[in-house]
Amino acid sequence: xxxxxTGTPDFTAKPKIELHVHLDCSLTRRALHRxxxxxGEADFARVYTAPERCSTLLAYLMAIEPxxxxxxxxxxxxxxxxxxxxxxxxxxxxxxEIRFAPHxxxxxxxxxxxxxxxxxxxxxxxxxxxxxxxxxILCALRDFAPAQxxxxxxxxxxxxxRGVVGVDLAGDEATHAAAANRRIFDRAHDLGLPITxxxxxxxxxxxxxxxxxxxxxxxxxxxxxxxxSEDILAEIKARNLHLEVCPSSNxxxxxxxxxxxxxxxxxxxxxxxxxxxxxxRTVAPLTLSxxxxxxxKCFGWQTGEFLxxxxxxxxxxxxxxxxxxxxSARLIEGWGAND
Ligand SMILES: [Zn+2]
Numbered sequence: 552x553x554x555x556x557t558g559t560p561d562f563t564a565k566p567k568i569e570l571h572v573h574l575d576c577s578l579t580r581r582a583l584h585r586x587x588x589x590x591g592e593a594d595f596a597r598v599y600t601a602p603e604r605c606s607t608l609l610a611y612l613m614a615i616e617p618x619x620x621x622x623x624x625x626x627x628x629x630x631x632x633x634x635x636x637x638x639x640x641x642x643x644x645x646x647x648e649i650r651f652a653p654h655x656x657x658x659x660x661x662x663x664x665x666x667x668x669x670x671x672x673x674x675x676x677x678x679x680x681x682x683x684x685x686x687x688i689l690c691a692l693r694d695f696a697p698a699q700x701x702x703x704x705x706x707x708x709x710x711x712x713r714g715v716v717g718v719d720l721a722g723d724e725a726t727h728a729a730a731a732n733r734r735i736f737d738r739a740h741d742l743g744l745p746i747t748x749x750x751x752x753x754x755x756x757x758x759x760x761x762x763x764x765x766x767x768x769x770x771x772x773x774x775x776x777x778x779x780s781e782d783i784l785a786e787i788k789a790r791n792l793h794l795e796v797c798p799s800s801n802x803x804x805x806x807x808x809x810x811x812x813x814x815x816x817x818x819x820x821x822x823x824x825x826x827x828x829x830x831x832r833t834v835a836p837l838t839l840s841x842x843x844x845x846x847x848k849c850f851g852w853q854t855g856e857f858l859x860x861x862x863x864x865x866x867x868x869x870x871x872x873x874x875x876x877x878x879s880a881r882l883i884e885g886w887g888a889n890d
Contacts, residue, residue: 569648
């Protein structure tokens with residue numbers, strides 16, 4: 552067990568924001584059932600989740616592949632998105648930004664626009680069923696050539712306002728520098744697309760520095776290894792960058808040995824703008840409610856910390872200002888009650 556959360560409060564009903572969750576790491580059992588696979592709980596855990604602590608990155612990546620293999624048809628993408636929306640709503644999430652790399656869902660011949668039609672159909676169906684509002688972030692990948700990533704940026708532009716709210720760079724940070732994709736992200740800036748970039752997880756301050764200078768994101772996925780450099784911490788603050796922190800996910804891939812070693816509490820106390828996110832709801836497996844219990848247990852986080860970081864998430868969400876005001880009010884009301 553990563554953290555024994557016995558005795559911590561149940562945060563399920565508390566309103567929460569999630570800015571960093573991957574569709575292909577969050578395929579639910581209910582979605583598989585709807586797709587005609589009657590898989591039981593034990594087999595689902597064995598096939599679709601990774602060990603709580605992976606001995607190698609390969610073990611983690613192997614756990615994502617079965618989900619990716621399923622998400623190659625329009626029907627699977629639509630249902631997976633709709634069911635993820637139900638899972639998020641059931642976890643108390645009131646606004647989510649869900650990300651995926653469209654060009655990894657083309658193994659059976661879907662065009663990029665067909666991928667988007669399926670995912671946005673699922674988003675609409677999930678939103679109608681739950682009342683949850685969510686946006687999509689399209690991921691370019693470090694391990695793909697810029698020529699393969701460029702169409703993703705153009706796709707995001709075509710679908711902006713029809714579900715898409717921003718773009719991301721994901722993939723293997725340890726072996727692929729961000730510099731190769733600089734021009735792609737220059738184009739994203741020119742198109743007015745909000746940008747977040749995975750960095751500062753598998754690699755340290757040098758990678759963060761590269762990303763901040765070359766890709767100029769508004770937010771950083773993870774970014775936790777900023778704690779290794781006072782210069783980077785100062786740079787992140789000076790540029791008002793927001794860190795999408797995913798503690799359990801970082802432990803799972805071995806960035807830190809134990810939950811108590813994770814720098815999220817130190818980053819919070821240093822005054823950095825950060826949010827708490829799951830990254831991968833199935834591959835973990837994880838909910839935000841469980842992540843909050845772990846933070847409560849390991850670092851003594853209470854309403855003050857949770858509300859503050861949810862409000863920071865709203866402040867840096869890829870949303871119009873009027874929507875932000877409404878979400879902030881709901882957070883303050885929800886966290887203020889019963890405490
Ligand atoms: Zn991620």
